[in-house]
Amino acid sequence: MTQLRARLFRFAAYCPAKHTINTMRLPLNTLTGLALLCALGMSVPAALGTESFEQAKHGKFTTLSTKYGPMSCRDGVAEIGGGGKSGKSSLRMFGGQDTELKLDLKDTPSREVRLSAWAERWTGQAPFEFSIVAVGPKGEKKIYDGKDIRTGGFNTRIEAGVPAGTRSLVFKLTSPENKGLKLDDLFIVPCIPMKVNPQVEMASSAYPVMVRIPCSPVLSLKVQTDGCLNPQFLTAVNLDFTGTTKLSDIESVTVVRGEEAPPIQHGEDPFLKDASQVLGTVKLSGSSRPQVSVKGKLELDPGDNYLWACVTMKKGASLDGRVVVRPASVVAGNKLMKVANAAPVAQRIGVAVVKHGDFNSKFYRIPGLDRSRKGTLLAVYDIRYNHSGDLPANIDVGVSRSTDGGRTWSDVKIAMDDSKIDPSLGATKGVGDPAILVDEKTGRIWVAAIWSHKHSIWGSKSGDNSPEACGQLVLAYSDDDGLTWSKPINITEQTKDKDWRILFNGPGNGICMKDGTLVFAAQYWDGKGVPWSTIVYSKDQGKTWHCGTGVNQQTTEAQVIELKDGSIMINARCNWGGSRVVGVTKDLGKTWEKHPTNRTPQLREPVCQGSLLAVDGVPGAGRVVLFSNPNTTSGRSHMTLKASTDDAGSWPEDKWLLYDARNCWGYSCLAPVDKNHVGVLYESQGALNFLKIPYKEVLNAGSAR
Template sequence: MMKFRLTFLPLLLSVAHAAEVSTVQPVCPVLLGQETNPVLGFKVKVDEPAKLEGIEVSLTGTTRLQDVEQVRILRGKETPASATGAPVAELAPKAGAMNRTCDLALETGEHWFWVSVELKKNADIDGRVDVALGRLKVGGAVIQAPTPSPDGSQRIGVVVRKPGDDKSKAYRIPGLVRSKKGSLLAAYDIRYKHAGDLPADIDVGLSRSTDGGKTWEPMRVAIDMGNDPKFGFDGVGDPCIFSDDVTGRIWIAALWSHGKRAWHGSGPGLTPDETGQLVLSYSDDDGKTWSKGESITPQVKDPAWNLFFNGPGTGITMKDGTLAIPAQFRSADGKPHSTMLSSKDRGKTWTAGTGVRPNTTEAQLVELADGSIMINCRDDRGGSRTVAVSKDLGKTWEPHPTDRKGLREPVCMASLMRWQHPKYGDLLFFSNPDTTKGRQSMTIKLSSDQGMTWPDSAARLYDERPCFGYSCLAPADASHLGVLYEGSGALFYLRMPLNEWFK
């Protein structure tokens, strides 16, 4: 459920005629590259037909007025996504009150409106946007609107990919890594025909930023496994992007479905005609160009299993230089298991671990301070995450004290990241839809004790709208945490100052 800040102010318009005005301010980032960004909602309730004749708003609380291109008033319903259609009013941004007359008939009942902000192309993504509703003129009477909570300002983010970009219907499955050279590299599915999973016409895309995510270069296609005329496509997706912090090489692991060889349709065996393939591609020029995808399935898959491939998101370089990435398999009985892959020779050969437990799938890894691996898994039973620890690169697993109780989930991919920060200490960050039902309320949590506790006081809700729910974390720079996350077929990026957790 949306966590609105809600205030009411009933006012008399005349002796026989009354109105109520209320405001809501959900957590809903204002995004560069998106025209409609609902910042504040207000509801006008009239007990008989009247007219909305004037609106006054201000950008009080906005970091830089020069970041705002346009302010629009849109009709809608009680959720931000409902703000569509032609604007009721448009206002040029300025300091102080912005007024606009209108002539809108209101039937008896409730009427929802949203104040939407469009940003300029050079807006500062480290800033904030806020809107205050001033006065309304309804039925000839001037109404002073209620004042929202002062903490209602919205973050500024970036639309990295949206439906229609490069003629693709949708973009999904974010992976994010910071390279040894300091670039941010975002990998994802280019879902050309629709937003659905493999098997489909899908390639792995790559977006690159050299300024901490403020701007992004044009998309590159990192992995394209061809187009077999027998099938019409050779889809490849669910990328896991990771950095070899020893050499600087960037890797992407992904699932190649030669025909119908994805989650459903893949079977026993090792060849592309029998089973889905785990392919690896690499870049030695900081993500600018990529090698052809090569399958490592014969190295790592038990031929009796139905499928073996990576977990989406990101992987790690361990303290001793070992490369480690999350993985998953469907055993001969069809049940899924989270596991991991590791390489001690810079990615030439790989070794698979054992399954954590049945009914676990997409996972993420961190190396803890004692050198053990923590795996944090999507659990198909729902409600909470499976968390386990291994001291032997996944040969054996032990449940962590927070297993199935420390972190809520609605059955969804999540992100886990360790950051050994020179100023703030040894930190774990976790991002997912912080619910047990439905994918919404995207939240980042912080643990300062190696994942033993995740205090509510250190949780940061960053987008509460319903969405597809996948996300991936990476350091944006020395003082900001970056998150790449899904909207509904789009990919959004935010960066958050670390001092927000350590004021």
């Protein structure tokens, strides 16, 4: 075992349960295969792979079937729950007393094998002790001491040698009551000389590359190995960028090892933090050759190795272009290997409007987007200086402007500073969740937000509209195209019923109706704390404001459009999950009717904000209504644009355009860029990305599949 490197088993994190790793691929008959496996240390053939608990039923258990044999424990000390390292599930052990969980190995090793897993504490409190004990014919042997396991994030790698003859493994835990340990991606592998599988696989989806974000992934290559002795090396990845709109817009190409899923990037580059995982980088500045060979020496891990081809774009790269790349071949284990399904991949080009580190802020969230009468794009958002959490916190409303159709953006400016809303009240706890609206009659630009003063807005109380009792609905405006902003105006007393706990705007954007009425989506919580989506509106260019009634209970963040008949449609997030609540009012929110698309599966959602936009005069289509959100009922990913050509009466699947498949925080906002393009400002994880998408690509999305 001395030939094994300490980092050898990092690979299990990159092997979800649905991708079983065959540690031995035997071209022999069954009897010969059995003999070979026994000689190499496994008493019977084992389809070794990562146990990620994805197939296990959620909840507490006393017995559990795994790939390596049955687990058992006394009642109430272990469960399968959500939040895994590589998937959606993990194994949780509870403390409160000395807890033991036993894994009876179905294959007894005849020589030492290796165990690996990922772990996290879900308590920072003492006491905390964790160990793994191997039980065999010679008794018990502690093979792992987990006293240094870190809290949260599955950031601790468990590695241990399992002695020959081990019949069972006992996981022992001591921790505070109702606290404990999470385990995921358990892997056991025999020690045989490494061989590289000549079948290299490519994977990709909608992964737009972002200006201002280093090392944007475009595709992955999976290189598989068997065994863990005498490690092999990856020395080259050959890529072909033929078809890229403008090769000179690419600054560099990097190949780096990562996980199966692409990383979430918010300005800091998670790929490049560990230089040992980078194969190499090639600068493209001045190059006219589309063929690129990225060379280096990267030691391959046992199992699946995911190599990501990434690009860094130059500032000012055209958002109308595409980065097109095809993986030609790789060199691994001193052999040139072709990529099995090497079709060209075309990725959109976008720009990170704000990202980690801008304006000394760690995170940015809650996008709002609109176009001024001068054609300027205005993005508003939460500047979350210290952490990614919601109000109350150190949060201001920021604004960025683009005068060239979203290609470049101004530096962060403050639209609302919580400390300046009412200085007489002293310290406050942030202002955020903005929405933006352009008054098409006057050109004035409005921003709405919620202000928290000395308390949690979620703890707001009914019976009192003062800042000391509840969150406050505030507005600011700009009369110079978003360059400067007024002192915030508190409209809580005008709009909030004292019987409600709180009233605040829906994030994103509002509308100016044809008759000049200004409308923001909003939500209020009634006296029992039940949320209701509604609208806040002004019929006198913002001098006075009024509030409607609720469309449906358990509705929260919403967006509105004006339908062709002059009525208002509201499209709302629903706490019941699954799909959106859609209502229509003809009397500014006094009464609501359910729309035929209410709770339609065509508007599925994972309980998340969404964006709604109506655009008239789209070339070749006339009036088009667009909707953007995570097109899933679980998790936040697969950001999708949907188009309706019958005034939001239906949302046919052939007009659905996936624009970013990656996991994200899910909020987005739509605004017209010009007569041919819609802009979408959306959340990654901590950064806000902008894409400019032709209307015709959404309307013809089905024909492009």
